[in-house]
Amino acid sequence: MVEQILESLSRFLPETVLVGALCLAILSDLVFRQNRGIAPLIALGGLFLSLYYVTEQAGVSQQIFSGMIVVDPFAVFFKFLIGVTAILIVLFSFYSSEVQSTQKRIGEYFSLILALTLGMYLMAGAVNLLMMVLAIELTSLTSYILAGYTREAPDSSEASLKYMIYGALSTGLMLYGISILYGLTGATDIYGINASIAYNGVNEVTLLIAVILILVGFGYKISAVPFHFWTPDVYEGAPVTITAFLSVASKAAGFAMMIRFFRVSFIDLTPGGFPDEMWVLLQGIEWNKIVAIISVLTMTLGNLVAVWQDNLKRLLAYSSIAHAGYMLMGVVVLSNAGVAAVLIYFMVYLFMNLGAFYVVMLVANKTGKEDIDSYKGLGYRSPIVAVSFVIFLISLTGLPPTAGFIGKLYLFAALFEAKWIWLAVVGALNSVVSLYYYVRVLRNMFLRDPAEDKSPIEFSTAQIVVLIALVIPTILFGLYFAPLVDFANASIVMFGVR
Amino acid sequence: MISVEQYLALSAVMFVIGVVGVLVRRNAIIVFMSIELMLNSVNLTLVAFSAYLGDVTGQMLVFFVMTVAAAEAAVGLAIIIALYRIRQTVNIDDINILKW
Numbered sequence: 001m002v003e004q005i006l007e008s009l010s011r012f013l014p015e016t017v018l019v020g021a022l023c024l025a026i027l028s029d030l031v032f033r034q035n036r037g038i039a040p041l042i043a044l045g046g047l048f049l050s051l052y053y054v055t056e057q058a059g060v061s062q063q064i065f066s067g068m069i070v071v072d073p074f075a076v077f078f079k080f081l082i083g084v085t086a087i088l089i090v091l092f093s094f095y096s097s098e099v100q101s102t103q104k105r106i107g108e109y110f111s112l113i114l115a116l117t118l119g120m121y122l123m124a125g126a127v128n129l130l131m132m133v134l135a136i137e138l139t140s141l142t143s144y145i146l147a148g149y150t151r152e153a154p155d156s157s158e159a160s161l162k163y164m165i166y167g168a169l170s171t172g173l174m175l176y177g178i179s180i181l182y183g184l185t186g187a188t189d190i191y192g193i194n195a196s197i198a199y200n201g202v203n204e205v206t207l208l209i210a211v212i213l214i215l216v217g218f219g220y221k222i223s224a225v226p227f228h229f230w231t232p233d234v235y236e237g238a239p240v241t242i243t244a245f246l247s248v249a250s251k252a253a254g255f256a257m258m259i260r261f262f263r264v265s266f267i268d269l270t271p272g273g274f275p276d277e278m279w280v281l282l283q284g285i286e287w288n289k290i291v292a293i294i295s296v297l298t299m300t301l302g303n304l305v306a307v308w309q310d311n312l313k314r315l316l317a318y319s320s321i322a323h324a325g326y327m328l329m330g331v332v333v334l335s336n337a338g339v340a341a342v343l344i345y346f347m348v349y350l351f352m353n354l355g356a357f358y359v360v361m362l363v364a365n366k367t368g369k370e371d372i373d374s375y376k377g378l379g380y381r382s383p384i385v386a387v388s389f390v391i392f393l394i395s396l397t398g399l400p401p402t403a404g405f406i407g408k409l410y411l412f413a414a415l416f417e418a419k420w421i422w423l424a425v426v427g428a429l430n431s432v433v434s435l436y437y438y439v440r441v442l443r444n445m446f447l448r449d450p451a452e453d454k455s456p457i458e459f460s461t462a463q464i465v466v467l468i469a470l471v472i473p474t475i476l477f478g479l480y481f482a483p484l485v486d487f488a489n490a491s492i493v494m495f496g497v498r
Numbered sequence: 499m500i501s502v503e504q505y506l507a508l509s510a511v512m513f514v515i516g517v518v519g520v521l522v523r524r525n526a527i528i529v530f531m532s533i534e535l536m537l538n539s540v541n542l543t544l545v546a547f548s549a550y551l552g553d554v555t556g557q558m559l560v561f562f563v564m565t566v567a568a569a570e571a572a573v574g575l576a577i578i579i580a581l582y583r584i585r586q587t588v589n590i591d592d593i594n595i596l597k598w
Contacts, residue, residue: 130559137566141573148577155595157581162596164574165529169520171570172536175563176513179540179556183506183547188555233596 008064011071013053014079015121021046022114029107039107043114044090050117051083061495067189069125070495077491078124078256081346085249086117088354088470089241095463097365098150098239109149116142116245120253127264127495129178129188132257136174136217139253140167143246147238159237166220166230174217180210190264191496198270208285214261221254222324225297235317240364243313244357247320248350255346259331259339262287264497292332296426299325303433312360312370315437316353319396322434323349329411329420329427336492337414343488345407348477352395352404355470359389362467366457375441377450382457384464386445388471393438395474398431403477406484505546512539526581526588530574537567 009016021042028038054076061072090113093099099109119138126132144167148160182188184206185196196202219227235243266287302322309315327349330342360370362385367374379386395404408431415424459467477484512535519532541560548556582588 130562133566134562137569141569144573144577148580151580152584154581154584157577157584158593158595160577161526161581161593164577165520165526165533165590168530168533168570168574169517169536171566172513172516172520172533172540175537175540176543179543179547179559182544182556182559183551186551186553188559236596 004066011057011060011062011064012069014050014057014083015118017046017050017053018114018118018121021050022111022118025107025111025114029111036103036106039110040090040094043110044087046114047083047087047090047117050121051080051087054079054083061493063127063495067191068128068131069122070127071125072495073491073493074256074260074495075125077343077487078252079121081252081350082117082120082124082249085245085252085350085354086113088466089113089245089249091466092241092244092354092358092361095365095460095466096239096241096361098361099241102150105149109146112142112146112149113245116146117249120249123253124256126257127190127260129182129190132261133171133175133178135253136171136221136257139221139250140171143242143250146242147234147246149242150239153237155237156239157237159234162237163230163234166227170217170220170227173213177210177213177217180206181214184210190261194265194267194269197266198268211287218254218258218261219294222251222258222328223321224294224324224328225301225321228298228301228321231321232314232317235320236311236314240313240357240361243317244354244361247316247357248353251320251324252346252350255327255331255342259334259342260494262331263334263339264494267497269497288332288334291328292420292423295325295328295332296423297325298322298328299427299430303430303437307433307437309437310372312372312375312441313357315372315441316356316360319434319437320353322430323353323396325430326408326411326427329415329423332420332423333414333418335414335418337410337417339492340485340488341407341410341414343491344410344481344484347484347488348395348403348407348474351470351473351477352392352402355388355392355467355474356396358467358470359385359392362459362463363457366459367453372441372444375444376448377445377454378457379446381450381455382459385457385459385467388467389445390442391471391474393441395478397435397438399435401475401478403474403481405478406481410485502546502550506543509539509542509546512536512542524590526578526590526593527575529590530571530578533574534567534571537563537570 025039025042028042032038057071057076063070116139119135119142122135123139126135144160144164147163148157150156184202185193187193187196216227223231299322302318302325306315306318309318327342327345330338364370395402398404398408412424516532516536516539520529523529541563544556544560578588
């Protein structure tokens with residue numbers, strides 16, 4: 001027993017480091033009241049150290065803590081993605097005037113970011129229903145608080161309350177689904193659930209209800225239609241840094257958990273079964289069609305509503321809903337190629353989406369505005385920032401030679417391979433719609449004269465360096481994507497799936 | 499002797515009351531009470547199944563759900579207080595700066 005726990009702890013180092021850094025950050029905030037700059041540095045150091053331990057886990061495939069969590073290439077991929085996002089968000093926070101204006105509470109902010117990262121790490125590896133619930137709750141509760149972090153601003157508190165109510169409702173529904181699933185199968189880990197369904201057989205209707213309720217919980221986390229209502233409000237009201245974090249990392253953690261749950265629970269692992277066919281244990285209803293419909297609704301609604309938006313944060317919120325729809329296309333297939341395509345898309349999405357939010361933050365720092373009109377003439381006032389923004393937006397649309405094109409290419413290829421041609425066509429049409437509202441921003445930046453203020457906007461060298469660090473991968477992965485594809489293909493291996 | 503079906507029926511009714519409460523009540527505090535009701539019906543389901551299956555895992559889950567519910571209530575009430583200080587209201591219909 002003791003040996004098992006010690007063995008587990010040695011595989012749990014990334015999370016342990018985060019917990020340690022979290023405690024240190026809170027302590028430093030209490031002890032060094034005069035020097036508020038220490039907590040952010042502890043957060044940054046802790047995140048780098050934990051990312052190092054994540055890379056050390058490459059190639060491991062093992063269950064730890066009596067089957068609560070697994071460490072496998074799939075979990076390591078998502079931990080790596082979330083860790084990189086967290087580091088970038090901490091860097092953004094150094095330059096965000098919204099966050100820096102609350103110097104007295106800044107230690108709290110960085111310790112909550114660490115707690116949020118910890119929750120997402122656990123989501124990526126959880127294989128037990130109990131661990132899944134706890135990980136989702138840790139992520140949700142910290143993100144409610146962070147969304148309302150600038151509490152003096154009415155829209156921030158409002159975003160926080162709305163997030164909380166939708167979140168609590170969907171967790172309640174998911175928990176009810178989990179309790180039914182436990183009653184049906186008598187197991188709480190997903191391997192036990194799989195075995196119970198495969199060997200004992202269960203009541204199909206009850207299983208259907210349980211899975212739909214659980215799907216609500218996942219749908220909320222990845223902001224899929226019709227569980228997306230919180231997304232635009234929260235993304236607009238929360239500080240930009242937190243919006244960017246939620247739009248990438250929270251979505252990634254939700255997808256990781258959803259793919260693992262559906263892939264492991266409902267494939268046929270019995271001797272003589274067909275482990276390559278997905279969803280086979282969910283009889284009676286064609287699940288891939290349900291997910292396909294959710295995917296179509298999500299991307300279409302996201303793109304169409306984004307066309308009418310004037311606030312750039314809100315526009316990017318709807319665009320992120322649309323991107324969740326694109327990625328759900330990979331979940332429809334759920335084959336090796338489909339999952340690999342989702343992973344590739346996430347790696348690409350990380351850089352282009354964070355980049356877009358970073359530009360919004362930089363501009364809002366200087367002008368105090370987030371509406372599309374305040375971007376008029378930005379191309380003349382600050383060429384570097386405007387050109388970078390163009391690159392991010394082109395990549396979000398999915399046009400070559402940027403990385404976004406590669407992400408879409410692999411998704412569509414996986415769909416064609418699995419004979420989902422109509423879905424790929426809908427996805428392509430949606431990209432065309434998205435071009436319209438992204439180009440609206442470009443037109444304002446380069447073809448319109450600035451409204452009143454024509455003076456150039458200056459940014460510090462450090463801010464530009466972070467910006468360039470996001471532009472380079474966005475272009476590089478569009479031209480040289482072999483390492484990205486290899487990384488994704490090596491990361492689809494899940495513990496317990498042959 | 500009360501059968502497992504009766505427990506499950508009771509918890510299903512409690513759950514539906516909770517969901518309806520979240521959807522129709524406009525006072526944020528009552529919304530949170532309804533959410534607690536939903537979580538408690540989950541607990542009842544888990545305990546009923548646990549007794550029926552003769553397996554203690556379900557009862558262990560209940561402790562965690564209770565802890566989660568307490569944490570959620572603490573954070574939720576803190577957010578309501580923060581909002582009340584700015585807006586002097588806890589009515590959800592009046593909390594509407596952000597829309598479409």
